[in-house]
Amino acid sequence: MIDWKKYLLVFLITAGIFLSAVYVTNYFNSRKINELKSIQDKISIDLLSSETQYALLEELSCTDVNNSLLSPELASLADKIDFSEKNISSSDIVELKKSYSLLEIKDYLLMKKISARCGFKNIFILYFYTTAENCTECVKQGFALDVLREKYPEVRVYSFDYNLIDLSAVKAMTSIYKIKDTALPALVIDSKVYTGFQDVETIEEIKPSLKSLLPVQAGLPKTPETSTKK
Amino acid sequence: MEHFSTIVFYVFSFLSVYVQVFFLVTFFEKRKSIITRKGSIELQEYPAVTVIVPCYNEESTIGKTVRSLLDLDYPKEKLNLILVDDGSRDATWEAIKSFESLENVRTFKKENGGKYTALNLGIEHTETPYLGCLDADSFVHPQALKRIMSYFLNDDKTMAVAPSIMVHEPKNIIQGAQKAEYDMAIYTKKMLAFMGGIHVTPGPFSIFRKKVFNDLGNYRHAHNTEDQEIALRMQSHGYKIEHCPDAYVYTVSPNTIIKLYRQRLRWIYGFIKNAFDYRFLLFKKKYGNIAFFTIPSGLISVASVIFLLFFVGNKVVAFASDKILQIQGAGFDSVHNFHVDWFFFNIQTVSFVSIILYGLVISSLFLGRRMSGSKKLFSLDILYFLFVYSVLAPFWMMKAIYNAIWSKESSWALERQVNS
Numbered sequence: 001m002i003d004w005k006k007y008l009l010v011f012l013i014t015a016g017i018f019l020s021a022v023y024v025t026n027y028f029n030s031r032k033i034n035e036l037k038s039i040q041d042k043i044s045i046d047l048l049s050s051e052t053q054y055a056l057l058e059e060l061s062c063t064d065v066n067n068s069l070l071s072p073e074l075a076s077l078a079d080k081i082d083f084s085e086k087n088i089s090s091s092d093i094v095e096l097k098k099s100y101s102l103l104e105i106k107d108y109l110l111m112k113k114i115s116a117r118c119g120f121k122n123i124f125i126l127y128f129y130t131t132a133e134n135c136t137e138c139v140k141q142g143f144a145l146d147v148l149r150e151k152y153p154e155v156r157v158y159s160f161d162y163n164l165i166d167l168s169a170v171k172a173m174t175s176i177y178k179i180k181d182t183a184l185p186a187l188v189i190d191s192k193v194y195t196g197f198q199d200v201e202t203i204e205e206i207k208p209s210l211k212s213l214l215p216v217q218a219g220l221p222k223t224p225e226t227s228t229k230k
Numbered sequence: 231m232e233h234f235s236t237i238v239f240y241v242f243s244f245l246s247v248y249v250q251v252f253f254l255v256t257f258f259e260k261r262k263s264i265i266t267r268k269g270s271i272e273l274q275e276y277p278a279v280t281v282i283v284p285c286y287n288e289e290s291t292i293g294k295t296v297r298s299l300l301d302l303d304y305p306k307e308k309l310n311l312i313l314v315d316d317g318s319r320d321a322t323w324e325a326i327k328s329f330e331s332l333e334n335v336r337t338f339k340k341e342n343g344g345k346y347t348a349l350n351l352g353i354e355h356t357e358t359p360y361l362g363c364l365d366a367d368s369f370v371h372p373q374a375l376k377r378i379m380s381y382f383l384n385d386d387k388t389m390a391v392a393p394s395i396m397v398h399e400p401k402n403i404i405q406g407a408q409k410a411e412y413d414m415a416i417y418t419k420k421m422l423a424f425m426g427g428i429h430v431t432p433g434p435f436s437i438f439r440k441k442v443f444n445d446l447g448n449y450r451h452a453h454n455t456e457d458q459e460i461a462l463r464m465q466s467h468g469y470k471i472e473h474c475p476d477a478y479v480y481t482v483s484p485n486t487i488i489k490l491y492r493q494r495l496r497w498i499y500g501f502i503k504n505a506f507d508y509r510f511l512l513f514k515k516k517y518g519n520i521a522f523f524t525i526p527s528g529l530i531s532v533a534s535v536i537f538l539l540f541f542v543g544n545k546v547v548a549f550a551s552d553k554i555l556q557i558q559g560a561g562f563d564s565v566h567n568f569h570v571d572w573f574f575f576n577i578q579t580v581s582f583v584s585i586i587l588y589g590l591v592i593s594s595l596f597l598g599r600r601m602s603g604s605k606k607l608f609s610l611d612i613l614y615f616l617f618v619y620s621v622l623a624p625f626w627m628m629k630a631i632y633n634a635i636w637s638k639e640s641s642w643a644l645e646r647q648v649n650s
Contacts, residue, residue: 001426001515001516001518002515002518002519002522006252006255006256007252007522009255010248010251010252010255011248013251013255014244014247014248014251017247017251017586018240018244018247018579018583021579021582021583021586022579024577024582025577025578025579025582028577029577032573035573079574080573080574083573083574087576087578136551136555139552139555139556139559140555140556140558140559140560141559142559143555143556143558143559143560144559144560146560147559147560147561197559199559200560200561
């Protein structure tokens with residue numbers, strides 16, 4: 001009376017539909033991860049070349065320091081990693097995030113040297129956040145820093161996920177500035193730590209020299225945008 | 231928690247896709263046996279049929295209902311009407327009495343006792359080998375009876391035949407949504423008929439052999455859904471129920487959210503209660519597809535519609551709170567920034583599965599429309615349907631479950647009063 005074969009056939013068709021959906025999803029997501037990896041590769045090559053250039057810098061004049069020296073992809077990579085972390089479940093993402101953090105630190109150190117040597121008015125903000133718990137203040141801070149970055153291209157924001165503490169370089173950063181996971185988000189501006197959400201106006205008060213950067217002075221090299229987005 | 235709800239989503243969507251694929255496979259298996267006739271047909275014989283019309287406060291539609299029955303293309307001497315006024319408080323009785331003079335019409339007035347009591351009164355006065363009922367808010371197509379009777383004449387085992395119900399002149403979004411739903415039901419009902427798994431012989435114009443009531447007894451109160459209970463009772467005794475896709479019946483559907491809510495609350499409540507009363511059917515081989523397919527899929531659909539509300543609702547809340555944080559953190563202007571990079575197009579299995587599921591639902595609507603002979607396959611009704619049922623249905627379903635647990639009856643009389 002009951003056609004069991006049909007029940008089985010329908011099960012197989014349904015399972016087939018689901019597996020195809022999973023397959024297609026994985027296909028596109030692995031393409032995304034590959035895209036992230038290739039951006040990251042490009043950035044590390046860029047950084048390596050910048051470091052090499054810096055080593056040669058003593059023989060160069062600061063006017064030769066231009067866009068080609070800096071890694072413009074760092075900001076867009078941050079957005080993409082952030083998006084992938086939320087939407088793609090893959091262990092690759094954590095690894096990508098780790099090497100991204102390392103690239104940020106390298107970029108930070110190099111840029112500090114270059115600005116000091118060439119007298120650029122760059123402002124460096126280190127930003128520590130967390131994804132472990134539901135940190136709504138961190139989300140707000142991320143958006144505020146986006147605005148700041150857009151308003152002042154000279155601002156370079158380096159964001160670090162506190163949960164990557166098993167990465168020794170990030171751990172070193174947190175211990176230098178005594179960042180605690182109970183007091184996040186935290187900003188480091190001129191070696192001073194500010195915990196809790198800081199809106200754009202507050203940051204402008206902390207760093208009054210920001211205002212002087214408006215309007216952008218001609219002749220200065222345009223600083224590429226760096227990540228802020230958590 | 232997020233993880234858990236995603237797993238539940240996959241389980242429900244797997245089961246829902248399974249049900250839709252089951253219908254599709256049945257369709258491809260049996261599509262040659264789906265007959266949609268145009269115009270009049272001749273039968274080798276015309277068995278006598280009695281149609282019972284139970285009414286409660288239906289003065290405005292009863293006249294039209296009876297006239298549509300009188301206009302049926304069926305020999306007059308073979309068609310008897312029994313009009314039962316179940317203690318109406320309006321002018322229904324006067325409206326009914328105006329047909330008294332006709333030879334094949336009998337009228338009865340009784341104390342209000344519920345629809346099933348009115349039907350049973352009619353059954354007691356039925357002397358023909360076939361009988362049917364027609365709700366007083368519905369009208370029949372002139373060919374409906376002949377087409378239905380052809381199913382009885384072709385198969386001695388057929389004990390009841392359900393018609394195709396359509397929404398009478400849909401005028402607003404609520405009725406448009408129901409039109410799409412009813413059109414889809416024509417398809418699913420026919421597929422269930424092929425599988426021997428029909429679980430409701432609807433109040434509007436289902437026709438039975440009198441033997442059914444002689445053997446199994448009259449209608450029962452059955453939580454105000456006597457048309458579901460009789461079908462389950464028939465199924466539990468192995469009585470065959472057919473569906474005649476080209477027997478059209480037009481029903482006046484609720485035209486406001488609150489009326490629709492009341493009607494569906496009664497239906498779903500009745501479904502849950504009857505499914506509970508007939509739980510002995512569940513997963514027993516001898517009862518066939520009703521035991522393994524119809525009742526389980528009905529219960530699953532109630533559960534999944536409710537779950538989907540929370541699942542989607544949760545996502546909407548998350549999206550909104552993210553936007554609020556963005557405004558708090560960065561001000562209003564920042565909201566307009568969005569990325570056009572393909573990278574930010576969120577490709578998730580959940581989205582694919584949802585698209586497949588909606589695709590299957592919409593194709594079953596198209597198949598239903600085609601079976602009903604409708605030429606217009608696509609209309610805005612589909613969107614109304616998706617909206618109304620995904621947003622509103624969870625509420626009457628949750629309330630129905632709540633009522634079922636506490637055995638709070640939904641009132642047929644209240645629904646009638648609101649309708650009239």
